[in-house]
Amino acid sequence: MADIDMAELGPDRTLLLVDDDAPFVARLARAMEKRGFLPETAESVAAGKAVASSRPPAYAVVDLRLEDGNGLEVVEALRASRPACRIVVLTGYGAIATAVAAVKFGATDYLSKPADANDITNALLSRGEAPPPPENPMSADRVRWEHIQRVYELCDRNVSETARRLSMHRRTLQRILAKRSPK
Missing domain, CATH: 1.10.10.60 (Homeodomain-like)
Structure with a gap:
């Protein structure tokens, strides 16, 4: 588990996790809570947009493909309600075109699944520096x-x-x- 300085997270440690894979989002919420975040989960575009407008978080992890639509709609809603929100888009369908679209919509980073909690935490807290190459890349x-x-x-x-x-x-x-x- 990554050692995270609470000061690095800042005073607002709220985190929105939007993914329609309930077991995955529950595991990720537990892992992020251990890292100092205060996670809230949503399993649809509609639920994610509702949280974005009523309680905009400081951080967000949004799946690109959700059962009721595109996760980029949630990214847009987050940007509109809290422009400084650090957003990571996760997807199992990684492609350059979707990565570019995610960044254009306001995501701060883009990760392909499978990504572990350490990868996600590093992406949420990175401040523009290039990530190191993976230690164990897939064959x-x-x-x-x-x-x-x-x-x-x-x-x-x-x-x-x-x-x-x-x-x-x-x-x-x-x-x-x-x-x-x-x-």
């Missing part, structure tokens, strides 16, 4: 496997549709899905 095989899994989930676990979108033979995809994830 190329792992990145490929993660991408296939994301597309498979986007296709509602339909093997034929996933294979079509990935321009891959269906049997090849079935063999990949049957294996464990690479390290």
Whole structure:
């Protein structure tokens, strides 16, 4: 766990966590509370915007894709109600275009899932310096496997549709899905 100086957080340690994955957001809230933040969670765009307008936090972590819309709507609402809010956008669908859009909407940083609480804390507290390279970057095989899994989930676990979108033979995809994830 990262050692955080409470002075680094400032007097207002409020943190809004917006993600529609309830177990993930609950774990993240506990981890961020241990790091000195005062987390509040929301599981939809509507709930996130409601918190942003009624109790704008000093910090926020917002998932890009939520069941009821785009997390960038929450980022916009946070910027409107509290311009100094430090916002990190999290997504399992990392792409340069979405990272640029998140920053244009007012996010201070952008992280691809899986990101742990230390990565998120460092992103929330960074003041513009370039982040260090990851100590254990994912292997190329792992990145490929993660991408296939994301597309498979986007296709509602339909093997034929996933294979079509990935321009891959269906049997090849079935063999990949049957294996464990690479390290």
